[in-house]
Amino acid sequence: MILFSLRSHNMNREKDDSDRIIAPNVQLESSLSGPSSAGETVLKKGPWTSSEDAILVEYMREHGERNWNAVQKSTGLRRSGKSCRLRWINHLRPNLKKGTFTPEEEKTIAHLHYYLGNKWAQMTAFLPGRTDNEIKNYWNSRIRKRQQTRLPLYSASELNYRVPGFTLNTNMYRCADRRGRKVLQGAMTDFLDIGFQPFVANPRTPSRSPLFRDISSTGLASQGLRSHTHGFNAGMKHAMQLMENVPQNRGIMAGGQRMFEQLPHGPDSANKNLLFLGYSKPGSHIQPNYNFSTSRPLTGTVKVELPSLQYPEPDSYSWQTFPPPPPPYEAIHTHFQSPLAVSTQPYFASPSSSLVETFVQGSHAMSPSWQQSAERRSNYPAIYPSNMPKNLTANISAADLEGLSDPYSHFYRSAVPQFSEFAPTSNISLDELPGSKGPAGPGALSRWNTGASRETQQPHSR
Template sequence: MSMTSESDEMMMPKNDIDSPPAADDANSGGSVGGNNPLKKGPWTSAEDAILSDYVTKHGEGNWNAVQKHSGLDRCGKSCRLRWANHLRPDLKKGAFSPEEEQLIIELHAKMGNKWARMAAELPGRTDNEIKNYWNTRIKRRQRAGLPIYPPDICSQPLNENQQTDDMTTFSSGDVLYPDFMPVNNFKAPDFKIFGLTHQFYQPTLHDIPATSLLDIPTSNLLAQNLHSYPNKTLLSNMHPVKRLRGSESFFPGPNGNAIPNRNQYSNDSSSAQIAQSFICSSPYDHNYHNSTSNQVSSSSLFPAVLIGNPSSSEPGWAMKLELPSLQTQAGSWGPPSSPLPSLESVDTFIQNLPTEHNLSCNLLPQNSGLLDAVLYESQTIKNSKETSYASNMVVDITDTASQDLHETEWEAYGRTISHLGHSSSSVFSEGTPVSANSFDESEFLEPIQGCNVKEPTTLHPIQYDDKVETADEMVFTRPDLWLVSDCFGPMKDPIRDQSLLKDIGTLLCDDLGRDCKKMDTSTSSSQSHGHDSCTWNAMSTV
């Protein structure tokens, strides 16, 4: 098929011209947008000749001048497109070769929808051409029920340059997760932050409140995260439940070891049941601590991933599977046999991370700056050993009555005033948009509190990294505190750290509230998937 200019010499589509051209408009030298009507539609060979001649004589650039001086009734942008996509002498015509197709797949796996960058890697090919090819390919494979990325692509380790590139693009907010751009109200950058979180501290998946994860359309999570891991392609053709069944080592445990899938997920229990298990079984469920290596509480698994929606076998399911995003890193994380990064690889990754400050600056694309302040503040406080801490709240965190303390603190949490003067009390009441599906306070608190009630009277040691954190180092049951504990290491000074953590938690929640406010205005119509995405945004940021 050809729609080249050779065939459209006589073609004059009905919409070809915006308005009837004046006889001598072409040479009037009128400015763009003036009285000079601009032609639209397919280019004729005559126009091509004019444009080619002009560019040959004057070179590329200043495209509006082309329209002015060449006599073409085309806007500069159209001229540029025509030249770039069809008239450039170095353009390669015809179908993509298998090598080119392979390269496109690989490039897309690395770059996502960066068509121009991909085109730069494919001499003679244009970004538009690649985009059209890719979109067509997606549709075709979607129809066929095939994964977009072949297994060999998914399992290919990335070279160091790629990793570096990914690190730099990490902050750009538009590279790593291009394909899970807002889909069903789930924003890609949030996941990015989530991924970072797991790199920033040791991957403790139970840090993420099940409630927030449950909000995310399963297909998104599965597709955008899990299936970005090396053997996602294999998984993508499986029923969500079967994936769990088939993935022997699917999620990293608290110490980075893969957690074997639980047998209970091998049955045909509905996703709702599974989801319920996550809601009720939080990180604070003592079952976690009592879990054997083969019998891990569902809370310690990556919750939303497991909440596979059986209905996700719809086309959209496959569609969302081809997400390069995390793959760019996941690809470097390990062989296909270990879908999630090994602890070693994560450690390596962490070692390559920039400084904490850089992290906050570069790796949190959507941070509002408040998190920077938090990190900066925390580091400042952390570094000033001799500084007496402002907080006078003396808490014996090893107190056997810690459960009461937890609850008390949790209740008081909303009233905490941070060092920056932010009050978190308004986080949910003011900052969070309240709707039937949105993330409201009670919805958030209840599961957690309910789980807090289950706080074991006997705290079991938790294997973390190379050390065992004892109960008195891990008394906090709030996810934010737990997280921060992970981030900043074991608490050496319980009093100081606790106050610090409270501040950070408060600030983060304030940030959450601010984000929610912003998003409330922009996503008010897209809250049909449980909690609004800002919830996930904020929580994943945490």
């Protein structure tokens, strides 16, 4: 079977039956197997055996993917429904692609991660046959490797890589009520001009734009953010006032994406602030989008959620009834007044983001999860120079950005810090960043280039 033949050593373990290889936890389980004193079946944990797999496959063949808890009852498998589901999805279902990731897949993952964050499940939509678990494991491994080799987490080629079907749409919005009736439409710049500049421009805002990724509520509870999200929220409040004729507390974005949603708490319905980007997958029935919801009222802390996959609702609009999203990455914003305008230009990739943004993205992305958790617990370390100009992103001209495509330009160099070298551990100034000035600059660029070439020579291998 392809399923097993392409797997490496770990697959050998599961290929054999438990008769031969018994993991310690399975041994433990075996002493507990069978009905408990209460008459309940003690569920088995640990690696699946081939016989268990066969039972599950047969069950799935007959019944399909539903009612996972019934599997245990019907088959006698001493596995929880949850475990069965996981086993099926990650290993047994048809059309799974096994083996190491191809260079294209690696680029896809990096590119998607830049925009989606740790949304592994969403990434699978662009990686046929791959599982979220697989992608996640790959990425965690990659982070470790990149930290060790001091390579940037994202290479320029990855950020410029076009993932088929992955389209950023930052230009147009449409708000609709639940029935899909249009209540507001326009250009995203309406919102951006209103609300985002003060939001992003502040260097202490731990926005991990492009997409505020991974910003947890606890992280955003940091002192510095509270005051500065005010501008963001105020802007969105203003925008929402434009929507005063929204009949319900929920809007649906063109393409079925919800744009505005009711805050789960608080009486202030004017703060239904949710921002979106959109992508669509041609040929697919799925029209997911990026959603960025801030789910906290004006004066409180803000939770900016990770972008989430949204499936169209039955009565929703489709892109056919609305100007389709622009070709990926081809919208040119001449004025970079918002995080979206800046961050959704992959051609500029991380270089186009402000230095701070890039820095934050990288430093965070390079952090292992435990470290990220620690960051969140501590409301983020102070990694932003206190003297950072507030409108750092506002006055970048198009001409400046053109230089970003030139890896030897000043801007390019200064905007491509070596993330792993600048873990968020202390206050530093801009002058200390590599590439901006001083000996670290050329070296950093050199390492960047070296890393890129090495990467192409040695794609992920085990």
